[in-house]
Amino acid sequence: MNKYFQNNNKIIHLIRFLFILLFVYAAVNKIIAMETFTVQLAQSPLLSAFAGWVSWFVPLIEILIAVMLIFPKTRMVGLYGALGLMTMFTAYIFVVLHFSSFVPCSCGGILEKMSWNVHLVFNLFFVLLALMGLFYNPPRKSKVKPNIQSWNKLKYAFVLMILSMGLIVVMFLSSEKIIHKKNPFIRRYIKQTIKLINKIDLHYNSYYFAGSTADKIFLGNLTDPFEIISIDTLKNRSKHSIAFTDTGEPFRKIFVKIKAPYFYLLDGSVPVIYRGKMSDWTISGKLENIPHFTTAVPVDSSSFVLRNNDGAGSQHQLGFYNENKTLRIKYFPILLQKQIDGIFDTDGMLLYNEYRKEMVYVYYYRNGFVQASTEGKFKRGTTIDTITHAKIKVTEINNHTQRRLSAPPYIVNALTATQKNLLFIHSKVPGRYEDPKMWANASVIDVYDIEKEIYLLSFPIFTDNGTKIKQLYLTDTYLYVLSGKNLYVYVIKGQLKENLEKNNNITGR
Template identity: 50%
Template sequence: MILIANTKLRLYITEVVTLLYILLFVYAAVSKLLDFENFQVQLGQSPLLSAFASWVSWLVPIVELLIVLMLIIPTSRKKGLIASLSLMTMFTAYIFIILHYSSFVPCSCGGILEKMSWNVHLIFNIVFMILTTVAIIFSNSPDGHDNSSSLLKSVKWISATVVLSAGTVIILFLSSEDIMHHDNPFIRRYSQHPVVFISAKDLKFNSYYLAGSYNNKVFLGNFTDPLHILSVDAGIQNSKKNTIVFDPQKIPFRSVKILVRGRYFYLTDGSVPAIFRGRISNWKVTKELKGIPYFTLVSPVDSSTIAFRSNNAKNAANVLGTFNGESDPKIIYHRDLLQAQGGGIFDTDGTILFSEELKKTIYLYYYRNEFMVIDRRGKLVYRSHTIDTITHAKIKVASLNNGKQFAMSSPPFSVNAHAAVCKNLLFVHSEVKGKFENDKLWEKSFIIDVYDLNRKSYLMSFPIFHTESNKLNSFMVTPSHLYALIGNNLVVYEIRPVLKKEMKLN
């Protein structure tokens, strides 16, 4: 009687576990298929499966339904339990890696499980793995005779299933990470709150621009009032207006811009051309960097060296160069850096940045997915790409005045609208939507992609949300904050540890 009761109990436990898995997998698969687009987006944000989201999003619900079919059919029930253990092991390994080895934690996968925390989800999966293990052992010896042969056979199957399933997830994780960081198929990783909004300040006018930062202060220039600099503290609560002491005499300035680099400020105008330097301690111009050529972009490298872009190449094409007021020759053009795709003017347009910590200049193209890292002497360190797929500038150029002037004949397709650099990180405001991305997020925010210049890799993305305006004029990043000019507002975000830990020099 005891043997019969034991046999009935084993059969009952096996049936209950089987029924639980049928209910779980049917619910999970149907939930995924009913909200398939959202499920695919969530997989696209996964640190383990980003690179494989396209086919994994279909494979998972199909496998779940196939396992249900195996569990329903009595002759394939044992195989179904092994398959259930395999899939549940994969899910458990997935959660464990996310919690302990992932650079960030994404959202859950939907349904009831979406209401669980990741730790509760992990415990839930482990409990189901234990139940499956018991059911497999019982199904191999339903009469209650747990002889060493049948028990050893069950242990072998269970061990092999767990090891192979966990190993598969580990391989997927390592492969996906390598693909995402170095050969990204245009899938963004939205980390959980790498920056957090602190406050916004209404500047009343949209003519301000970010001139630089130093010693926990941010400096803003004004195109319509070029000799006045607004300095604000890190939290943008307190501000002060500074006046640059300078006698312009009869210099025909047309487009003055102030740049702050460390203790120095630079008064620049490429149409003169002229660059003057002074200290921010008294805002007094004390030196002119004489001999600078005409330029369209400029970025100070040190107190005497300037990286610039001018139009003195053939057919007024763009060319990069360096100027050193204390060397001979003072001007060196690096004509092999910018690579033209159609004239060399608009197709090579971009922005020039300088990392004071890396001592490197970065040139980012506006209309294609490419940027260059250049050393202080103007020599190319390497070329790299942003994660979008726009390799060729989508612009149309018309020649005017018998080929002496050029203009865009249609609006250009902008790829990288704005950029900033802080230590080893390049921040790019992208205007191209990637795979598995939410339309509503793009409608209400600006997307910032982050790249590690040392590792030549993509790291993560995050949104900066609209204020009263939906136009981002520029932004700047310091080791502790991100500042953005959105319409008339200066907005400040705090850099959180998940992003701050990536700021390093080696």
């Protein structure tokens, strides 16, 4: 036994030294940069949902194993611990590389310089070292023969490795379900989802998105409602003037909407919707018996989804107008849920998703949205933040005949856009483990798959001098952003592009 111990003593000491050095270095690095380490874990496809406790558990276990490897009495347990931990690290990297929807940033320290594949080989090397340490570690005083003891140790090691890999698989499946379905407000920032390809100076900050065709984006102008500009992907700009004869309507705020081959002039306060062909930009008629509306979006040449405040107690309600039906307007009062007054608390953004043939309504002041067909069939969704109740204060004035916000509202969802199965929402609420500096300089976009009813990912948008973004517009290929006097054009890439391409066959239901 002494001869056996002496022959392998150097190997054991070398293995112990390497593991102690690795674990102490890694643990100290994590503890010193705990905030950064926690943020990195929060972006992990396996550990997002468990970032809070894992960020402390891992360095503590590393230190504990290093201490156990120092003392002969606890050396064996330490080697088993090292094997289990390195097996989990190895399984983690393998799952990230082969089964994850994205590859996050690497860990800190000198290991950050390694690629994920090199890191995998590095971990496998230490798994083999742990197995060697168990095999060569002097056997206990026992009546069992040394070779049988060595065989038993390897059997236990094999079982430990299977359990360690199984734990990683369970964490991966659990974390994906929690993040996508039961999100504890942890954002998953994915790089390379969009790429800026054009920045266009519009010279004025009064433009808004009017619509698009296959190759152009159209912008209306609040200061000149009869002027439209179109811009293609090559930055070629054209100006279009709408031929309109003033008939004396008391216009307050005119908007232009594009639904090729038609354009529309809208003012919900009159109320009126004029229609014309884009081929000559001339008004050819108007839709009949339009109700008052606060916002409206064209569905086709003769129908709109709209919102007005003609519901009970002047509450907001959504409706569907169709010029070709005897009953032109149908309201769906159940869609918007009152919390305080039914007006300010239900305020939000109305979209129409052409591919899904449904309206999408996103609340400003709470974490909710509604998807509804033009027949009124609907389902509700929630954004990943935790603001379930609108944080607003409403005061009644003029003998309870008018309502006003008596304090600045807490905005949850500021902007939105939709295309196919995707819903983009510009959120104003920081999540857990997020960098305040980024929020001071960027606009964060959360992306949801409204077909699968899950949260997908997030990404920041940086603009010149941190100017706020005013509007979003999404197509199959591009994300358009208005900020100040500039139009930013981003090409859709990576996971978002794949997601849109998978749904090219969706044409409605």
